Amino acid sequence: MPTQMEELAQPKPNLLKFPDRRSVYWLDDLPTRSKNTNTVFDLTPRLEQLAQSKQSNRFLEESRRSPEWMVSTAALKACPSERVCSLALPRVPADGWQPDRPLLATLSVAVKTAKPSPRICQLAQPKRAINLLTQCRVDSSTHAISIPITPSSRILQLASSKQVHAQHTLARPVSWPVPDCVLKAVASERLQKLARPKTRQALFEGYDPYRVSPAARAATASPRLLELSLPLPRKCKGQ
Template sequence: MATATEGQSGSRIEQLAKPKRVPPEFLEDRRSVYWVDYVPPRPGPNGQTEIIATPRVQELARHRPPSKHWMGDRITPMWPVSDEAKNAPTTERIMLLSRHKTFYDHKLERSPYMSVSDSAKRATPSQRLEQLAVPKQRQDRFGIYETEWGQYNPVSPAAMKASHTERIESLAQSKGYHKNFQDERSIQWTVGNSALNAIATLRMQQLARPRSRTMIRDDYDPYRISPSAKRARCTPRIDELCVPLPRKVRQKKVV
């Protein structure tokens, strides 16, 4: 039993260790982005391209057959009505729907002027309505310390008589200026003698000089390659970087 089990397990392991087969439609890395996934159909011996469609495509390409109850267009919009249709009995629902709308169902717009009924005139409000009808009392009409409208929040006497600590007094002091702080400079000031007698360097004079008209070239070609660039030699490091990676180099297949 042990030998049989080992043999079965060994065959199972060998079966799982086998590499996965490559599907027939698998394509290796493309050498160009313009390659197609499949070979397009080519013309046959008679010069015409024959495309073989699947049964499903042929079924979908067929036109939809007309229904057996389909009837063509009528010759004229007027046709005789049969006696059965004339004498057909109708239900109560159809009779109700066939009736026209009466004018009594329509309600005119209400007038902005209305008369108050006698019962509304003689009505007495409840205690809750009288309580809600009383205007809100405001303690201070022009108060500024209000959380909401009409709710005055005065300062308590304990807060008025409170004394602060030394820490609060130190935090309440304003922050002083830095020792190197300088006020804003005046709009007009005198220029020093060192700035008036300064001599510009040769490079400053060269940059300050306007561009001469003789330096402008109308026949300048930005695509022209200089002879020195044509005779340039690349360094060994550039040659090394230009070589493709060995793992991406593959031999061309000979068909």
């Protein structure tokens, strides 16, 4: 009989070489491999009944053969109940229902001999589109203005064109003469220094974007900056 150390020294069996193993529990002994790899299911009588195809109705097959079929004796002697008789009656129309007017209804003599009034003839005429230009056009020969209309001072003031400002200057032309003083001007050292672009080292050359200059460290904010840095009073919670 092997000892405990010898049993532990043995390698574990490869249980994955049986892919068709259906049990989820490991057994002490490996199951014998069957020839049939598929699982055979045992159907219950109910499942076999449901698996059968649905049979056609016998009366339906007989009705398809001929448009005439035999009526059973029970159907010939059947008596309908009161409920069936009430359902078999046609639906009564609602109160106040009137049948549709026929298309060719006979007209009375009063309708045939009626004469429309001038107002009805006026309303029967189609509307005419009125052109605003022709409506606003005034002909001096047909329309005579008898009463002269004098506009007020406010209307005359609003009707006058807007005056140009006294200090308004016209747009400078594209090409204009340059004075001699500008052509002979010499830039000072300060202007030349300000005209040069600011040199900055790249990141790989040792540039530190988070470095604060000594002037910024010793800077003192003005009262106006301190006032602008404060939050709005409406956003401050009451303490």
